[in-house]
Amino acid sequence: MVLENSNSVYMASMLSTADWVMLCAYFVAMGGMTFLAYRKQKDQDNSDGYFLGGRTMNWAVVGLSLFVSNIGSEHLIGLAGSGASSGISVASYELNAVIILQLLGHVFVPVYIASGVTTLPEYLEKRLKSRRLPVVFSIMSLVMYVLTKISVNLYSGSIFMEMALGWNKMASCGLLLILTALLTVAGGLSAVMYTDAAQAFIMVTGMVLMTVLSWRHTGLSSIE
Secondary structure (H helix, E strand, O other): OEEEOOOOEEEOOOOOHHHHHHHHHHHHHHHHHHHHHHHHHHHOOOHHHHHOHHHOOOHHHHHHHHHHHHOOHHHHHHHHHHHHHHOHHHHHHHHHHHHHHHHHHHHHHHHHHHHOOOOHHHHHHHHHOOOHHHHHHHHHHHHHHHHHHHHHHHHHHHHHHHHHHOOOHHHHHHHHHHHHHHHHHHHHHHHHHHHHHHHHHHHHHHHHHHHHHHHHHHOHHHOO
């Protein structure tokens, strides 16, 4: 059902009972993983335990966490929509990133490991012998991240929640911020990485199913 007024269009929830059950199960699972990470973090009551996951993460968890941290609603909604209207050219940036990121990893990771640093501002402080520059860089990075990344994620996520659940955009943005803050603050990086690893499988499975269903819906599956 669609209810229209002069300002916007509100849609009733499109989710079935099975969808709500799966959604609740997802939040329960994420909450449980956060609680376990919180219990583990309490046993490691130091900065390494909270901000670096106790340095106990293996390469698979790190890789999945990096993947999910980069892929978000701006790709699943914004980039997918741009691709549908403009073609594959919108993916050129991401395709080039595959090569560039490999080069950056091979060049800079050995440098960071040898320096014993965990953040780029920390590396700048050691490399340039300056305490002011890392602070300026951190503030600039936070402002740019909020304006170019977080805001886009929140808006595109709120569009989906408005279409699927019929919720207001601003309320959806607030809920997303609160849930993310609770998960991150309560469990530290351990909670973020473990939940990211679980969400990686959910996202990849969902994207594959969405691709197949899109092909079937548009009739592309019949093209030989």
